[in-house]
Amino acid sequence: PSGYALVANSKCANAATGKRGFRDALDICAFTARSFGVKTDEVLVASTGVIGAFLPVAKMKKGISDLRENFLKNPCSPTDFADSIMTTDTVRKISSFGNFWACAKGSGMINPDMATFLCFILTDARLAPGMKKIFREEADVFNRMSVDGEMSTNDSVFLISSMKKTISESRFRKDLAAVCGEIAAKIISDGEGRKKIIEVHVTGARSEAEARQLADFLAASPLIKTAFNGESPNWGRILSRTGASRVSMNTEKLSVYICGTPVYRGGPLRFNDKNLRGLLRKQEVSFKVDLAAGGGECVFATTDFSEEYVKINAGYLS
Amino acid sequence: PSGYALVANSKCANAATGKRGFRDALDICAFTARSFGVKTDEVLVASTGVIGAFLPVAKMKKGISDLRENFLKNPCSPTDFADSIMTTDTVRKISSFGNFWACAKGSGMINPDMATFLCFILTDARLAPGMKKIFREEADVFNRMSVDGEMSTNDSVFLISSMKKTISESRFRKDLAAVCGEIAAKIISDGEGRKKIIEVHVTGARSEAEARQLADFLAASPLIKTAFNGESPNWGRILSRTGASRVSMNTEKLSVYICGTPVYRGGPLRFNDKNLRGLLRKQEVSFKVDLAAGGGECVFATTDFSEEYVKINAGYLS
Numbered sequence: 180p181s182g183y184a185l186v187a188n189s190k191c192a193n194a195a196t197g198k199r200g201f202r203d204a205l206d207i208c209a210f211t212a213r214s215f216g217v218k219t220d221e222v223l224v225a226s227t228g229v230i231g232a233f234l235p236v237a238k239m240k241k242g243i244s245d246l247r248e249n250f251l252k253n254p255c256s257p258t259d260f261a262d263s264i265m266t267t268d269t270v271r272k273i274s275s276f277g278n279f280w281a282c283a284k285g286s287g288m289i290n291p292d293m294a295t296f297l298c299f300i301l302t303d304a305r306l307a308p309g310m311k312k313i314f315r316e317e318a319d320v321f322n323r324m325s326v327d328g329e330m331s332t333n334d335s336v337f338l339i340s341s342m343k344k345t346i347s348e349s350r351f352r353k354d355l356a357a358v359c360g361e362i363a364a365k366i367i368s369d370g371e372g373r374k375k376i377i378e379v380h381v382t383g384a385r386s387e388a389e390a391r392q393l394a395d396f397l398a399a400s401p402l403i404k405t406a407f408n409g410e411s412p413n414w415g416r417i418l419s420r421t422g423a424s425r426v427s428m429n430t431e432k433l434s435v436y437i438c439g440t441p442v443y444r445g446g447p448l449r450f451n452d453k454n455l456r457g458l459l460r461k462q463e464v465s466f467k468v469d470l471a472a473g474g475g476e477c478v479f480a481t482t483d484f485s486e487e488y489v490k491i492n493a494g495y496l497s
Numbered sequence: 498p499s500g501y502a503l504v505a506n507s508k509c510a511n512a513a514t515g516k517r518g519f520r521d522a523l524d525i526c527a528f529t530a531r532s533f534g535v536k537t538d539e540v541l542v543a544s545t546g547v548i549g550a551f552l553p554v555a556k557m558k559k560g561i562s563d564l565r566e567n568f569l570k571n572p573c574s575p576t577d578f579a580d581s582i583m584t585t586d587t588v589r590k591i592s593s594f595g596n597f598w599a600c601a602k603g604s605g606m607i608n609p610d611m612a613t614f615l616c617f618i619l620t621d622a623r624l625a626p627g628m629k630k631i632f633r634e635e636a637d638v639f640n641r642m643s644v645d646g647e648m649s650t651n652d653s654v655f656l657i658s659s660m661k662k663t664i665s666e667s668r669f670r671k672d673l674a675a676v677c678g679e680i681a682a683k684i685i686s687d688g689e690g691r692k693k694i695i696e697v698h699v700t701g702a703r704s705e706a707e708a709r710q711l712a713d714f715l716a717a718s719p720l721i722k723t724a725f726n727g728e729s730p731n732w733g734r735i736l737s738r739t740g741a742s743r744v745s746m747n748t749e750k751l752s753v754y755i756c757g758t759p760v761y762r763g764g765p766l767r768f769n770d771k772n773l774r775g776l777l778r779k780q781e782v783s784f785k786v787d788l789a790a791g792g793g794e795c796v797f798a799t800t801d802f803s804e805e806y807v808k809i810n811a812g813y814l815s
Contacts, residue, residue, distance in 0.1 A: 195736045195748070197764030230733025231765050288720060288737075327719045330741035332733075401645045401719070401802075402606060402810060409811030415548025415650075418513045419606075423648035430513070446515030447549050484719075486804035492720055493727030 183221050184211050185337065187297060188239065189266045189284065190228035194332035203234045210240050214247045225297050227284065227333045228266055257282065264297060267491060270369050274361035277354030278304045278346055283362045287371040287492060289326035291395060296321060298336040298362055300355070303344040310351055314338055317355045320363045323391070324480045326370035327488065328399025367480045372488030375407050377481045378465035384475030389426050393468065394479035396424045403466075404484035410459040412452065414442040414466075421468050432471040438464055501539050502529050503655065505615060506557060507584045507602065508546035512650035521552040528558050532565045543615050545602065545651045546584055575600065582615060585809060588687050592679035595672030596622045596664055601680045605689040605810065607644035609713060614639060616654040616680055618673070621662040628669055632656055635673045638681045641709070642798045644688035645806065646717025685798045690806030693725050695799045696783035702793030707744050711786065712797035714742045721784075722802035728777040730770065732760040732784075739786050750789040756782055 186207055193200045208222040226234070246255075261271045261282035272283045285296035298321065304310075318336050346354075367376055379398050384390035397403060400420045406413035414435050421428065421435075435443040438458035440450050458464070504525055511518045526540040544552070564573075579589045579600035590601045603614035616639065622628075636654045664672075685694055697716050702708035715721060718738045724731035732753045739746065739753075753761040756776035758768050776782070 192733070195733055195761065195765065197749075199764065229731075230737050231761065232733070233765075329718065329720050329738070332737045332740065400647065401806075402647050405807050405810035408807060411811070413547075415510070415513055415550070419548050419650045420647070422650065431515075443513065443549065446517065447513065447551075484807055486807045488719075489723050489726060489802055489804045489807060492723035493729070 183223065183339065184215050184217055185223040185225065185299070185339070186211055186239070186243070187225040187260075187264050187299075188228070188234070189264050191226060191232045191234055192228045192230045192295075192333045193226040193232075193234045195231045196233055199233060203236050206236055207234070207239055207243075211243055214243055223337065225333075225335050225337070227264075227295050227297055227331075230332055260299075267371060268369055270365070272362060272365040272369065274358040274365070276357035276361070277350065278302050278344065279354045279358045281358040281362050283366065285366050286369045287326055287488075288329045288331045289324060289366065289370065290328050290330050290399065291322040291325070295331035296334045296336075296366065300336065300338045300358060301340075302338065302354075303341045304346045304351055304354075305342045305344060306338075306340050307348070309348055313348060313352045314355065317352060317359045320359050321366075323394070323478065324363050324367055325395065325398040326367070326373070326482050327484075327492075363480065367482060370482035371491045372485040373482040374462075374485050374487075375483040376463045377404075377407055377483060378463070379479040379481055380465060380467040380477075381470070381479075382467065382476045383470040383472055384426065384477075385470075385473040386475040387477065388475070390470075390475035390477035391479070393421065393424050393426045393470075394477040396420065396426075397466075397468065398479050398481035401484055404482070407459070407464055408483035408485050410456060412437050412440075412442065412450075412455045412459060417466055417468065418443060426470070427472075428470050429472065434467075434469040434471065436467040436469075438466070501541065501657065502533050502535055503541040503543065503617070503657070504529055504557070504561070505543040505578075505582050505617075506546070506552070507582050509544060509550045509552055510546045510548045510613075510651045511544040511550075511552045513549045514551055517551060521554050524554055525552070525557055525561075529561055532561055541655065543651075543653050543655070545582075545613050545615055545649075548650055578617075585689060586687055588683070590680060590683040590687065592676040592683070594675035594679070595668065596620050596662065597672045597676045599676040599680050601684065603684050604687045605644055605806075606647045606649045607642060607684065607688065608646050608648050608717065609640040609643070613649035614652045614654075614684065618654065618656045618676060619658075620656065620672075621659045622664045622669055622672075623660045623662060624656075624658050625666070627666055631666065631670045632673065635670060635677045638677050639684075641712070641796065642681050642685055643713065643716040644685070644691070644800050645802075645810075681798065685800060688800035689809045690803035691800040692780075692803050692805075693801040694781045695722075695725055695801060696781070697797040697799055698783060698785040698795075699788070699797075700785065700794045701788040701790055702744065702795075703788075703791040704793040705795065706793070708788075708793035708795035709797070711739065711742050711744045711788075712795040714738065714744075715784075715786065716797050716799035719802055722800070725777070725782060726801040726803050728774060730755050730758075730760065730768075730773045730777060732765075735784055735786065736761060744788070745790075746788050747790065752785075752787040752789065754785040754787075756784070
């Protein structure tokens, strides 16, 4: 197919807007199609922002018209686009590797599936049938990140290709994994109010699914997140949250590590408190729960909970 | 039975302490039994505080010995007891009504089941067989409150009777409901960092269980809680969180109210923004989701999320 256009907007999610919201989106598609000489169903839309607000349709049409007028005279750069989609984002999120270039937005309401997150991946790679599965597998890293445990109404990852270049599946996977990984890291790094980047690692679960379920649940814990904010080795909160999950476990076998330091194995372990507090003062920290029940494993990325997060989200709509 | 003793301590949960923790608890029971001339299995223990820390057994035995020495000379008052169990609590929590007196502790890690919450209810009412069920029903109010969505390792409600007075079941229920309700309100009112007391009301669910499931999930939402902290009528976050729950719903029928004001019914409603913001500036605020699918209903109490909450919990163990 050819002639695709994509309209992305920030600050308005066009979610929970009922029939009018649906009509507004179709209206934007039709207007864009007429403006750029493509078909209406060749126009994609992507919105994030306040839920329940209507799209500023007239303002958007004006922007689309202006863009058409100036498109060839004064083409905008990819970085302009990356900047234009920012809402509470504080930094531009771009990644490029091999045959791929990507940009994304998102910093709050970040949780599976799949975060208030828009990601646009561009490539020249000709998309072969087997690559859809690879795309899903590699984009799944965006389902293993959380800022605040809040599932979003609005999220999409777009893979857009010029279809100009033939590359191997292994090259496709490698390049795609690199850009997805870097974008995910940038999302977490810009998580609202983030002081720490926390790697949550679950091993020894009975299945991958259980490992992911526990990692997701641990990553959304206010008490674990405030403990990391306070740089405090409060492994009791990790163990307590593990116990509150629906995952079956044997607490006599279970182990907990903070920043690589074993702190619990069937009971509290002695550890060098001063050393561990030193590690917790770093920006990148981690903890691991080993359930010792099987081979299921999951690595999940999250942030701490800060006073700044509250400040940002108390004021968001005001 | 007669001769019961109860040992409660704050600041150490004696949870995740393995076999040593269990032995410590039994040791305290045996020591108390010897000190006061009761049987070991007539001593109850109740601990809350840091998870994973061992009980200061020697210190506790010293306290128990001192208490025995001075018990008749200088009996401590019920308010001394109520004060002694406080951890991050900022106010003493006592209630009395009719034939009941109660005190409790708890202000963080508050969520079903049943919160880091200890409640001691004293009565002269002779406990008849049917009253156990009534006790469970009325104490269930403690399972409809949340401060931070964190389930606890340590919680108990004790009902202790002198068995001296015969009262009717209806009187028993009425008095008990009054003290349980007041204690629950005091717990929420003292929720860590609390600026607002939020009533979460779910109606029209297919069942009581679904209503409770949704209310619980809404009450734990960081984005709803920060919106109330910011006194912002962000109904989109309420709707979004409702959609993220596992409860089945028809968004074309669903209604959302904030402080009694309808803001959504199958789509956004117009409302007087200035009036609603006025209501949101009050200390006691509310929101309601009506699923319009059945008769299931639940009223749940929670708090907002504040910068102060983060401050308290980042520093807790440091």
